[in-house]
Amino acid sequence: MRRGKLNKSAYIFIIISAIFTIIAYVADQLVINFENKNRIILMNYNNLNSDLKSYEATSLKLDSLGFQLENLLTSQLKLRNFYIKNILYAEYDEKFKKNFSGEFAISNFKLTTLQNNRSFYLEIFKFVDDYNRIFSNKIFKKLDIKTDVLIEVLESPETIFNNNLDKFYVKKYDDIQSILVNNNLDEFTLKNWQDLRNFRLLYLENIFNFNNKLEKIIEEIDDYVEEIELDLGILFKERKKISSTINYFILTGIISQIMTLFFLLVLFRHLILNKII
Numbered sequence: 001m002r003r004g005k006l007n008k009s010a011y012i013f014i015i016i017s018a019i020f021t022i023i024a025y026v027a028d029q030l031v032i033n034f035e036n037k038n039r040i041i042l043m044n045y046n047n048l049n050s051d052l053k054s055y056e057a058t059s060l061k062l063d064s065l066g067f068q069l070e071n072l073l074t075s076q077l078k079l080r081n082f083y084i085k086n087i088l089y090a091e092y093d094e095k096f097k098k099n100f101s102g103e104f105a106i107s108n109f110k111l112t113t114l115q116n117n118r119s120f121y122l123e124i125f126k127f128v129d130d131y132n133r134i135f136s137n138k139i140f141k142k143l144d145i146k147t148d149v150l151i152e153v154l155e156s157p158e159t160i161f162n163n164n165l166d167k168f169y170v171k172k173y174d175d176i177q178s179i180l181v182n183n184n185l186d187e188f189t190l191k192n193w194q195d196l197r198n199f200r201l202l203y204l205e206n207i208f209n210f211n212n213k214l215e216k217i218i219e220e221i222d223d224y225v226e227e228i229e230l231d232l233g234i235l236f237k238e239r240k241k242i243s244s245t246i247n248y249f250i251l252t253g254i255i256s257q258i259m260t261l262f263f264l265l266v267l268f269r270h271l272i273l274n275k276i277i
Contacts, residue, residue, distance in 0.1 A: 013267035027253035
């Protein structure tokens with residue numbers, strides 16, 4: 001049986017089907033492209049969100065440690081002259097000595113004073129360890145904060161001593177260390193106790209300055225956190241926009257595939273009715 005030739009209508013149906021096929025293919029490729037963009041944005045969003053939580057935690061830790069350090073500063077300032085005054089009175093004021101039950105009580109008070117000094121420095125070095133752990137966060141490099149210079153005022157007692165030699169009777173750091181570790185209270189002079197008091201006061205002054213700098217750093221971190229929150233908002237809106245675009249192209253691709261099938265069916269019907277096939 002001889003088959004008929006394709007007529008004009010058949011060619012039109014074929015062309016229309018081809019156009020919708022191309023549209024469906026392009027829509028699928030655009031979906032793949034925008035999904036890749038969406039994945040990249042999502043990855044950036046998650047990384048930024050993770051950084052945000054880390055920076056917020058760092059700010060809170062600094063704030064908490066700063067509060068503890070401020071409490072230490074306040075309590076120590078209240079006692080700044082308590083021990084040295086009592087030792088002075090115990091050495092030179094006979095009436096004051098009567099408040100103590102013999103030399104043993106005076107020695108015990110001196111030992112308490114010495115131990116209190118040691119405990120103070122141990123507590124400071126514990127703070128230093130805590131701050132060094134916090135300062136390992138990458139936020140400080142991002143904000144170009146020199147944490148090593150900042151923490152040096154607390155972790156370098158020798159520097160504090162050498163920068164203030166005029167406030168001490170002893171002129172070598174090893175000597176002030178020897179006073180701190182010496183357990184023979186009979187060897188202590190009033191000048192030794194004064195040196196211990198002055199060294200402690202200098203440390204408290206450095207703590208005060210350190211804490212003030214920390215407050216500014218916390219504000220700087222909080223400002224940076226606010227910027228990240230704005231960036232997260234922009235990324236969220238961008239993701240939402242891309243997701244809408246992806247849905248649009250998916251729908252376009254589905255409709256195009258349906259239209260392709262529809263015109264192919266119309267084409268086959270046309271071919272059958274015209275006995276072309």
